[in-house]
Amino acid sequence: MTRHRIGIIGAGAIGQLLFQQFQQLLTNTPPLANGLWVQLISREPESVQQSLCFTDINQHEQQTVVDVLGQHSPEIAKLDVIIVCVKAYQVDDLINELLPNLAPNCHIILLHNGMGPHINLAQRLLGYPQMGLSLATTSQGALRSAKWHIAHTGIGQTIIGHYSGITLKQPIKNILLKAIPNASWHDQILSALWQKLVINCAINPLTAFYQCRNGQLANDEYKAEIKQIIAECITVAAADNVELEMLACHELVYKVIALTSNNLSSMYQDIYHQRQTEIDYISGYIVARGTHHQIAVKANNINLQRIKRLEAQQKSPS
Numbered sequence: 001m002t003r004h005r006i007g008i009i010g011a012g013a014i015g016q017l018l019f020q021q022f023q024q025l026l027t028n029t030p031p032l033a034n035g036l037w038v039q040l041i042s043r044e045p046e047s048v049q050q051s052l053c054f055t056d057i058n059q060h061e062q063q064t065v066v067d068v069l070g071q072h073s074p075e076i077a078k079l080d081v082i083i084v085c086v087k088a089y090q091v092d093d094l095i096n097e098l099l100p101n102l103a104p105n106c107h108i109i110l111l112h113n114g115m116g117p118h119i120n121l122a123q124r125l126l127g128y129p130q131m132g133l134s135l136a137t138t139s140q141g142a143l144r145s146a147k148w149h150i151a152h153t154g155i156g157q158t159i160i161g162h163y164s165g166i167t168l169k170q171p172i173k174n175i176l177l178k179a180i181p182n183a184s185w186h187d188q189i190l191s192a193l194w195q196k197l198v199i200n201c202a203i204n205p206l207t208a209f210y211q212c213r214n215g216q217l218a219n220d221e222y223k224a225e226i227k228q229i230i231a232e233c234i235t236v237a238a239a240d241n242v243e244l245e246m247l248a249c250h251e252l253v254y255k256v257i258a259l260t261s262n263n264l265s266s267m268y269q270d271i272y273h274q275r276q277t278e279i280d281y282i283s284g285y286i287v288a289r290g291t292h293h294q295i296a297v298k299a300n301n302i303n304l305q306r307i308k309r310l311e312a313q314q315k316s317p318s
């Protein structure tokens with residue numbers, strides 16, 4: 001029997017959510033999941049048996065005991081695919097630790113907010129000719145109320161697509177698209193990632209700086225700022241050969257603000273809990289690419305500096 005071995009590394013809210021969704025596929029569609037083996041992998045060195053609690057979208061709660069692999073487990077060498085669900089700023093270090101232990105033909109999928117780590121990784125994978133890299137973005141909502149308890153809070157959309165190297169095998173693609181609700185394969189993955197980046201550039205730093213829920217950004221006082229952020233993103237995207245349309249991006253940003261009006265954005269939460277944010281990979285990515293192309297990106301730079309200041313205040317003793 002062919003085995004498809006999928007690992008999900010990063011046991012945060014999205015990592016645990018994906019793991020639960022694969023578990024549901026195993027339970028509900030055994031023929032499709034025939035030969036499927038899915039492992040949750042934490043950043044801890046050792047494997048542990050863990051009781052995971054999952055509240056699904058219909059508020060049903062279930063508890064399962066599973067082996068959560070440690071990052072150094074020899075099982076990692078058997079994976080066909082590894083889905084990397086850590087924060088953008090953790091990707092480089094994690095990949096450095098993982099690469100020597102992966103199978104020579106393992107396929108890597110990056111799934112995080114923001115953009116940037118794929119560039120270095122694709123470059124590194126040139127030395128691994130049997131490997132491939134896909135990128136993904138998701139707007140599924142997951143709330144982590146305790147280390148091993150997550151709730152699925154919003155169906156959202158997940159988009160996956162090929163970026164470099166060897167392409168993902170069709171049977172594994174089918175499994176991913178079946179397991180993750182509302183998931184689709186996109187041939188133009190960079191365009192999808194850029195659209196998500198525009199949303200994150202408009203919502204995340206503003207909600208973190210003004211300390212508000214996403215919905216408050218629909219108020220008139222933020223209109224000019226949001227418009228300028230979007231316009232700068234579109235200009236930079238065009239210089240990077242990705243065509244985005246102003247009206248469509250504008251509508252998309254306000255649609256997400258409305259759909260997630262009650263949400264506290266991930267950056268709001270990071271600042272609130274005094275954690276490092278993903279600003280370098282959100283507004284910071286626009287500033288870096290803008291600088292590269294000599295394009296002025298004032299509004300995104302203001303946001304980058306604002307959030308950097310908030311992060312610095314967390315570090316300095318008051």
Ligand code: PAF
Binds near residue numbers: 200
């Ligand atoms: O980072 C986030 O919080 C989310 O990507 C989004 C879409 C802005 C909703 O809160």
